[in-house]
Amino acid sequence: MTSQFLRRYSMYNMITLLLLLVPVSVVLLSLLKRRRKRKGNEPPLIKGWIPWIGCGLDFRRNALRFLQNLQKKHGSIFTVAMGGRCFTFITDARDYSSITKISHKLSFKKAVGDVSGRVFHLKNHSDLPRGREIFSEFLHGTGLADLDSTSARIMQETITKKISIDWTQTGLLQLCHEILFPSVFRTLFDQDGDCDDAAMSQAMRDFRHFDNMFVGMALGTASAKLEAAERLWNTLNKLSELGRGHDMIKRRDEVLRQKSYESRIGKEALSILWASLSNSVTTLFWALHFVLRDPSALRDIRNEIDTVRANKCMDDSSSGDFTMKELGQMRLLDCAIKETMRLTSSSMSARQILDDVEFYAPSEKKIIRLRKDDVLLMPYQLTHSDPEIYENPAEFRHDRFLTEAGASKDFFKKCVKVHGYLKPFGDGPSLCPGRHWAQLMIKRAFIAMLENFDIRLSDVSISTPTIDRFGFGILHPNVDENVLLRTNRTDSYCT
Ligand code: HEM
DSSP states (O other): OHHHHHHHHHHHHHHHHHHHHHHHHHHHHHHHHHSOOOOTTOOOEEOOSBTTTBTHHHHHHOHHHHHHHHHHHHOSEEEEEETTEEEEEEOOGGGHHHHHHTGGGEEHHHHHHHHHHHHHOOOOOTTSOOOHHHHHHHSSHHHHHHHHHHHHHHHHHHHHHHOOSSOEEEEHHHHHHHHHHHHHHHHHHOTTOOSOHHHHHHHHHHHHHHHHHHHHHHHTSSOSOOHHHHHHHHHHHHHHHTTOSOHHHHHHHHHHHHTTOGGGHHHHHHHHHHHHHHHHHHHHHHHHHHHHTOHHHHHHHHHHHHHHHHHHHHHOTTOOSOOHHHHHTOHHHHHHHHHHHHHHBOBEEEEEEOSOEEEEETTTTEEEEEOTTOEEEEETHHHHTOTTTSSSTTSOOTTTTBOTTSOBOOEEETTEEESOSOOTTOOGGGOOTTHHHHHHHHHHHHHHHHHHEEEEEOSSSOOOBOSTTTBSSBOOBSSOOEEEEEESOSSOSOO
8 A cells, every 4th residue: 555655656756857847958958059159250158057147156256266267268358158148358458449449339338227227226318418528527627626625625624523632443444434425425415514423424324335235236136225325315315406516416417407307316416426435435445454554665655745745844834735736746655556456446347239340359369259239348357466467466566556766667468568457447438537536535535544643453353355346346345454543643734
């Protein structure tokens, strides 16, 4: 009886299993049959073995190592199937200028549209300009000088509030947020200081939460419905209605109102706040982390700041903030910030390929064909960590980009000069419009930290960059470093 039951039971199981397996195998086989094949001059195609997912899991595990391995095996240009799409990676700096030449067949807006739609809740509207003309008016020349002087004044006010003669313990990343967040927020959106300290702290907490969730929201692994984001939209919306923003923001809001897109104002504002702050704060954090832990870098940069300060004091004993020209004289500081970004930036420029197109790739010495609807990605970290371009690429060298005479250094690969050896701000038509302002703010905040405070980093929690934000700008630290600080001056910079 029992054996009869078991026989019948296992027969049912077999039938159920077969019923399940047949359709699954048919789907898998048809997916495998439909999987694309490499044609003619197209780059090598790496499909991975899991249908649809392709190489997605390997990429998420450690993107840099995965791409470096593929580069060694297949050369500098290859196509990878992930998540039902194909991505062509351009990994050699010698090819960037060839890509710029075919930019009419590529679209940045289409490539990033899905991400900004999900994260910022901003649908692509074809009648809305990207705003690059407005950015270039206010982020270059006289517009930049005006923006910089406002943010420098607000930053100085923010730092003055932090000055304390007692040792205070905090996190270095937290401190960088506390200095840059109010400076950027008030400069762009709240010039009259309508937000009091409590409102500013809440906005900063909301921003940090939004920023921490950013990658998950962008990849679709976390919900993009955040109370923090809604609070920020509402605050930014109200400030826009009151007309408290910088002229650059007012001009952008005007365009939105003319096109009857008022409901986008707070969301657009959050996207500009995020673009302005997210990478600037982490760059400042890593610059302080590297320099404060490197005695020779700290000594050289301090000397440089002190020299420019001494000359300034001879000219005008009452002056505080450095001018843009004086900041330009601090070549070592500039170099240390560039070196910081070389080590910690994981930015990738993305372009949707609008039509089949060919270009000559100097790195491979041949014509490469790109396929319509694929996405082109330029992961600059592969260039930034290329040992053929940079000696000991994992090391922080504060003077790496300068010759002994203090001039800008050239970089070579296989004896050929490399032009795009450093790209933390992207490239081509999507090159970051805020790059000059960002570097001015980071330098000002860095100098203010050294000039105003005794700072001691703790050796208990030393940060390392996390790899899970690959492709989304400057990498975040795994832990916030403990820092002790107290003021080292009470009055004027000039004694
Ligand atoms: C250290 C700080 C910063 C870094 C590392 C950085 C980096 C970048 C990168 C990599 C891109 C994308 C470029 C590409 O796809 O090729 C970008 C775009 C952008 N950045 Fe920055 N950025 C910084 C600061 C700023 C600041 C202060 C602003 C202020 C306005 C800003 C505004 C923008 C905007 C609006 C875009 C989008 C450009 C477009 O749509 O064409 N960024 N940034």
